[in-house]
Amino acid sequence: MDVYEKITSLAKRRGFLYPSYEIYGGEAGFYDYGPLGILLKNRMEEVWREYYILKEKCYEIATPVITPYALLKASGHVDEFIDEIGTCTKCGLSVKVEELKDDRCPVCGGAVEKGSLNLMFETYIGAKKKEKAFLRPETAQGIFVNFPVLYEFFRKKMPFGVVQVGKGFRNEVSPRQGIIRLREFSMAEAELFFEPDNKTHPRFHEVKDETMHLVSDELDSEMAAGEALQKGIIGNEALAYYMVITKKFLERVGIDTAKLRFRQHKRDEMAHYANDCWDAELYSDRFGWVECVGIADRSAYDLTAHMTATGTDMRAFRKYDEPRKIKRTAILPKMDALGKTFRGKAKKIADELRKCKISGDTDTVTLNMDGETIELDATFFNVEEVEETLAGEKFVPHVIEPSYGIDRIFYFVLEHNYKEVEKENETYVLITLPPSLAPIKAGVFPLVNKDGLPDIAREIERELRDGGIMAIYDESGSIGRRYARMDEIGTPFCITVDYQTKDDDTVTVRFRDTTEQVRIERGKITEWIKKEMEK
């Protein structure tokens, strides 16, 4: 058995992951999180929020999974997310339509059956009048379409960031590798809005010496963020900053950073919306390098797309440092003449007039209004050179997007922390999860099941839970077996009540990774564990 198989079997046995709908034969690409699995996943998402919401000052929003056709048409997903595929009837090869040679199989020349694959799940809104819709392929779009109100919420100060943690859906052709490729998956995405020529981060200097393993066509080495930026390897400061944040986050949830690298996308593998992209890849003994986080510069792509499709102004306003004076040729309507001739229509005509493109020697203007053609000569306007003061300008913000695949990271947290050690000629399994991530923080055991020790242990379990610490009481089997059970699910501490406890109210606390023990006052355990978790 390799690591993946061991983890899959442990995960099912101990309540981390179950294949979905198993009693109905199972459904490929779907997994259930079990009782312990969801505790761990929730902790990962909480830690993610600490990084992006607390520290980076983003705000989180929640938008629907079901997304109207028009939105995804505008974003490019309807067209770009479709794969036209030809399958050779002779040799069975499947290829993209553009790779066909004269509509025949490029390998054996056989006839080809064409089909198209849209990787989005389709659905309909409304029971009677059915409007076509899709399950969202990414949470990002829900943020983009809310840009105008969010911009207002942030009181028009750029840059700002909005995040969303939730489900995304992709109807994969053939999902495999368990939780690595799901059809319904959890993602945590941050959309950070910047002025196009100012993709910087105020705290970049704090992380500029942090190193990352960078891989691109020309490069494969450990390099400081600042250096990579200077050399133009990473396109801008914000991108580099969030790559460092990603590394810190992954390390915090228990990823082995020796098995982390950032790989730059080649031009042709970039998503339709991206113009620079670095993937955080994690190494698996089973699967090799796997993309788990994508950090993309989406430029103005999405906001522009939604602006074009809906006519909504998705621009932000930037004040110039100093107001700029601009000279231009302007047309100034003469309201007295217009009023006398056109009466009620005068104001509307004047507004139209101001929009006209003119030059210094324009003497007549023709307007088309409500199907009516109106000729105006110089008695109705003046043409003048005017000097205007512009306070600033409007622009479509650029977006830097770190996008995390929670389920994949979840798997890697397990794989990177899965340890086997030899213990008295037997393989002994433990998961060395960071204490703050562990689903169960403490096991509480009576050394023996008599003389009142179980009662004391039960009380301690209760005290811990009252203090906010997930603890489990266990009296079944030998003490060693109970330690082993806890080690296998990554519980960092085991508290044992022994006879000394009855004398002096102390207990032993045993560390998962070293099996060392310390003696601690019963009343202080809760605080002690909380402190340990901060380490």
Next chain:
RNA sequence: GCGGGCGUGAUGUAGUUUGGUAACAUGAAGCCCUGCCACGGCUUAUCCCCGGAUUCAAAUUCCGGCGCCCGCACCA
């Protein structure tokens, strides 16, 4: 989607060649034992992926479906 392999208690496996009462280990529950690292004792529960065919009889043979694994393709 195509080709190959596989599907047996919660987990890992044997049994399928040669059709006839499904076994082992781990895990789990209960009781006992146990003065700190899975090693003890007794008891209990839990399995042949689903559907069809052949047969007196199918875990075993055949067909179809679903799922898992490998390869090809796909993975914005």
